Amino acid sequence: MSVVVVGAGLAGLTAAADLAAAGVEITVLEARDRVGGRTHGIEVAPGAWADGGAAYLGDRHTELHKLMAGLGLAATPTAMDGGSRFALGGGEKTRAGRFPPLNAVALGELFDLLYDLTARVRPDAPWLTPGAAGLDAVTAAEWAAGALRHPDARLFFPLFLGEMMAADPASVSVLHMALYLRSGGGIRYLNAFSGGAQQDRVLGGAHQIAERLAAQLGARVRLNRPVRAIRQDGGGVSVHTGDGEEHRADAVVVAVPPLLAQSIDYRPGLPAPRATTATGRGCAVKVQLVYREPYWHAHGLSGWSVSATGPLLSTVDDSPPDAGAGVLTGFVTGAEAYRFAALDPAAREAETLRQVGELFPGLPPPDAVHVSDWVNEPYSRGCYAAVFGPGDWLRLGPGLRTPHGRVHWAGTETSTEFFGLMEGAIRSGHRVAAEVLSSHATLWREP
Ligand SMILES: Cc1cc2nc3c(=O)[nH]c(=O)nc-3n(C[C@H](O)[C@H](O)[C@H](O)COP(=O)(O)OP(=O)(O)OC[C@H]3O[C@@H](n4cnc5c(N)ncnc54)[C@H](O)[C@@H]3O)c2cc1C
Numbered sequence: 233m234s235v236v237v238v239g240a241g242l243a244g245l246t247a248a249a250d251l252a253a254a255g256v257e258i259t260v261l262e263a264r265d266r267v268g269g270r271t272h273g274i275e276v277a278p279g280a281w282a283d284g285g286a287a288y289l290g291d292r293h294t295e296l297h298k299l300m301a302g303l304g305l306a307a308t309p310t311a312m313d314g315g316s317r318f319a320l321g322g323g324e325k326t327r328a329g330r331f332p333p334l335n336a337v338a339l340g341e342l343f344d345l346l347y348d349l350t351a352r353v354r355p356d357a358p359w360l361t362p363g364a365a366g367l368d369a370v371t372a373a374e375w376a377a378g379a380l381r382h383p384d385a386r387l388f389f390p391l392f393l394g395e396m397m398a399a400d401p402a403s404v405s406v407l408h409m410a411l412y413l414r415s416g417g418g419i420r421y422l423n424a425f426s427g428g429a430q431q432d433r434v435l436g437g438a439h440q441i442a443e444r445l446a447a448q449l450g451a452r453v454r455l456n457r458p459v460r461a462i463r464q465d466g467g468g469v470s471v472h473t474g475d476g477e478e479h480r481a482d483a484v485v486v487a488v489p490p491l492l493a494q495s496i497d498y499r500p501g502l503p504a505p506r507a508t509t510a511t512g513r514g515c516a517v518k519v520q521l522v523y524r525e526p527y528w529h530a531h532g533l534s535g536w537s538v539s540a541t542g543p544l545l546s547t548v549d550d551s552p553p554d555a556g557a558g559v560l561t562g563f564v565t566g567a568e569a570y571r572f573a574a575l576d577p578a579a580r581e582a583e584t585l586r587q588v589g590e591l592f593p594g595l596p597p598p599d600a601v602h603v604s605d606w607v608n609e610p611y612s613r614g615c616y617a618a619v620f621g622p623g624d625w626l627r628l629g630p631g632l633r634t635p636h637g638r639v640h641w642a643g644t645e646t647s648t649e650f651f652g653l654m655e656g657a658i659r660s661g662h663r664v665a666a667e668v669l670s671s672h673a674t675l676w677r678e679p
Contacts, residue, residue: 233483236470238459238496241269244260245661270615277552279556281552284432312536316534358625364407420537457477514614518604527596617656620662
């Protein structure tokens with residue numbers, strides 16, 4: 233049996249590795265000139281890497297841990313010792329721990345309301361949640377305007393959603409917000425460093441996972457091959473790339489974000505769309521400031537900060553553990569990411585340096601500033617993951633994983649467990665490989 237996999241992110245490469253191990257003839261077609269998709273390494277100092285894309289993982293990310301162990305990769309704890317900085321109106325403040333200097337009762341009530349919503353959603357089939365139509369008709373911004381009374385809860389909610397989902401509350405449906413928070417392990421787990429989803433990073437960078445998987449697949453992974461069309465006929469399927477190549481196979485796995493999957497030309501056409509005009513991209517720009525060492529530690533600070541105004545809505549210490557460099561990573565998320573991404577590079581850097589100077593007075597100028605602009609990445613269009621807008625789950629949900637003849641679907645957005653995360657991508661890769669093997673069992677003999 234032969235299978236073409238479209239997309240060499242974690243989902244596509246996991247599927248390809250499973251299928252290759254089962255004796256299937258594999259070709260992976262990747263649009264970019266690199267593998268890894270939404271994971272991407274930046275060399276911040278000779279031999280020291282930071283994550284321009286996905287970075288964090290926790291103990292519940294069991295498939296990711298298994299995959300890393302098999303590839304000889306280790307996790308390293310995210311450093312969070314020291315005080316936090318907050319700029320939430322009324323000047324900058326330092327606090328022990330991560331709890332913001334806002335009204336604790338108001339934030340408690342906000343989290344109680346979010347817990348109620350996440351407890352209601354059916355993670356395996358969000359569209360079958362009791363009251364799904366109502367929850368899917370309303371944006372998170374509309375929900376917040378009705379449900380949140382205290383100004384501190386209203387101030388904090390978009391920052392929380394930006395940090396968790398890189399989403400603008402005006403573009404995400406309440407059903408999607410609830411599904412995302414639930415499928416990631418719940419609010420407490422998703423939001424936590426120690427014991428939570430941000431507990432660790434991949435030592436040496438998350439990009440190595442895809443690079444090592446691709447190295448094992450060798451020449452079967454073809455770069456610079458954007459897939460434009462997929463044609464099925466009685467005998468099989470033909471996958472056409474932008475430069476006119478045709479790859480013939482028994483089945484195809486499409487492992488790309490929904491907006492990109494929707495832009496491929498399918499014949500016969502798809503019975504249901506993979507994205508609608510309400511489907512948003514979510515978005516983050518990640519800014520890495522590189523110093524000789526993590527100077528903020530000497531001031532008793534962890535590097536963690538939260539700000540109500542941009543560009544950096546939060547910062548975190550991403551220094552490599554061998555202290556070969558100090559790396560402060562800033563997250564520009566939601567609506568602010570679109571404004572920031574539209575600036576020219578000099579303006580981006582000037583805004584960043586001004587804000588970091590206010591948050592961490594006394595820091596020397598950075599040796600380098602790296603900007604990972606996911607807003608303008610034509611082959612991502614979903615970051616951290618696609619943001620499902622009003623009506624999307626009801627319309628798209630039932631068909632998200634349903635094969636279209638010989639075309640099968642993967643990618644983190646097809647996983648209702650850890651939707652949007654590396655763990656979701658890997659789980660979707662394993663799921664789709666098993667699905668292909670069982671659907672085309674007559675073509676496949678165990679090696
Ligand atoms: C800034 C940022 C921070 C993040 N933080 C975290 C985090 O801390 N922890 C975490 O777990 N997750 C995080 N994520 C999310 C995580 O990166 C993704 O969930 C995961 O990598 C998605 O993998 P995937 O294989 O589903 O999709 P992708 O990685 O998007 O892979 C899809 C691949 O398909 C290719 N492609 C697209 N269109 C075509 C086409 N037409 N033809 C051929 N190839 C095509 C793309 O180039 C890409 O390589 C973050 C993401 C970003 C961007």
